[in-house]
Amino acid sequence: MRAFVCVCVCACVVALCGPAAAQNGSIAAPVAHASNYDPTMSAKEAVLANWELAAAGIRAGKVVGRKVAATAAKGGSYRALVRQAKFAQKTMVQRYNAAQWVYTPRSGVAGAADGAALTRAVAAANAVCTADCAAERAAILTAFQDATTELDQAASAARVALEARVERADTVLMSEQLSLMADYLEEGAWARDFNLTAHGRDGEEVAARIVGTLSLWRNIEPYVGLRNAEIDGAINAAAEQLLRTLRRTTRQRGALDPSGPELAAITAKARQLAAEIRRAAALFTS
Numbered sequence: 001m002r003a004f005v006c007v008c009v010c011a012c013v014v015a016l017c018g019p020a021a022a023q024n025g026s027i028a029a030p031v032a033h034a035s036n037y038d039p040t041m042s043a044k045e046a047v048l049a050n051w052e053l054a055a056a057g058i059r060a061g062k063v064v065g066r067k068v069a070a071t072a073a074k075g076g077s078y079r080a081l082v083r084q085a086k087f088a089q090k091t092m093v094q095r096y097n098a099a100q101w102v103y104t105p106r107s108g109v110a111g112a113a114d115g116a117a118l119t120r121a122v123a124a125a126n127a128v129c130t131a132d133c134a135a136e137r138a139a140i141l142t143a144f145q146d147a148t149t150e151l152d153q154a155a156s157a158a159r160v161a162l163e164a165r166v167e168r169a170d171t172v173l174m175s176e177q178l179s180l181m182a183d184y185l186e187e188g189a190w191a192r193d194f195n196l197t198a199h200g201r202d203g204e205e206v207a208a209r210i211v212g213t214l215s216l217w218r219n220i221e222p223y224v225g226l227r228n229a230e231i232d233g234a235i236n237a238a239a240e241q242l243l244r245t246l247r248r249t250t251r252q253r254g255a256l257d258p259s260g261p262e263l264a265a266i267t268a269k270a271r272q273l274a275a276e277i278r279r280a281a282a283l284f285t286s
Contacts, residue, residue, distance in 0.1 A: 046219040047173040048162055053215075054099035055158035061092035062151040065121065065144045072141035078133040085125035085140055092118060093196065096151060097205050098212025101184040102158050106176070109161045115195035117146035122199055171284040177220060178281035184213055186274035191256075191263050200254025206266065210246055214239055227283045235280060238273040245269045 041049065068088045071081050096118060102109055124143035129136045165173060184190060190209035194202045217239065225232035246269075249262040256262055 041219075043170040043220070043223045044168075044173055046223065047170075047177045048165060049219055050177060050216045051102070051158060051162035051165065054102050054212075055155050055162060057095040057212075058099050058151050058155035058158060061095040062148045062155060064088040064091050065148040065151065068125075069141055069144040069148065072137055072144065078129060078137055081137065081140060082125065082129075085121075085144065088144070089118075089122045089125045092121065092147060092151065093201070093204065094208045096154065097208035098215070099154070099158060100189065100209050101180055101213045101216070102161065104180050104183045104187070104189065106183050107161060107180055110157045115150075115193065117143070117150040119195045119198075121147040122196060122201075126199070174220060174223060175281045175284040177216065178224075178277050178284070181213055181216055182274040182277040182281065185210075185270040185277070188267060188270070190270070191258070191267065194256075197255045202256040203250035203253045206256065206263075207246060207250055210242065210266070210270070214243070224280045224283065228280070231276065231279050231283065234276045235273065238269070238276045242266070242269040242273050
């Protein structure tokens with residue numbers, strides 16, 4: 001399934017900006033056997049693939065949420081509906097949070113939805129039914145309809161942002177992508193506006209936001225390594241430290257204190273990584 005998704009994403013990006021061989025970009029391609037390098041993508045296509053993955057991820061959450069709403073509307077077993085809703089809300093939460101880097105101020109993308117509808121979907125999926133469950137079923141229907149609308153708007157904003165970048169130069173796109181990553185990690189947006197504190201799932205949201213941001217690195221890393229192997233290595237080392245700290249501090253934890261030691265530890269490592277990523281962004285501005 002992962003390979004299929006990657007192929008589809010690459011196909012979408014190539015359709016938008018043309019084959020890699022036809023690009024007139026200014027960033028040379030790494031050698032074919034370079035780690036993580038997809039020879040079908042130019043630097044521009046690698047960046048645009050990240051934008052497409054963000055939009056596609058949010059859209060996947062919308063699709064599973066819409067299926068829950070359709071099931072709720074049809075009737076049938078409430079127990080089966082709850083099982084479907086619980087599975088869907090986890091996908092919706094993770095995909096939505098993984099794409100939050102898109103909405104940093106520098107990107108110029110319309111702000112993400114406030115997450116309130118998504119929160120209501122989580123609550124509805126986890127409600128306890130004590131009678132005929134008619135009210136709970138109605139709550140699931142309404143909450144998941146509202147959440148899919150919210151996710152659809154967020155996915156559309158990411159898609160519009162992708163299309164707006166198709167004509168930009170490779171170096172401009174690389175510098176911006178790295179700067180957006182650094183902004184998001186350094187400014188700490190990943191540690192604010194948790195939607196699921198009442199459900200004890202702050203750690204889940206933090207993990208999805210940070211891992212979602214770090215996943216962008218794998219598509220663009222070869223182009224950084226080509227220009228400066230030392231910075232490439234420093235980013236990988238700092239990213240590993242951040243992930244280790246994230247696992248250690250959020251494992252089996254529910255609500256996170258905004259001023260507590262867990263978020264402080266993650267923040268320190270995130271800022272260290274952001275500093276290294278800014279060094280990489282500078283490679284494409286001169």
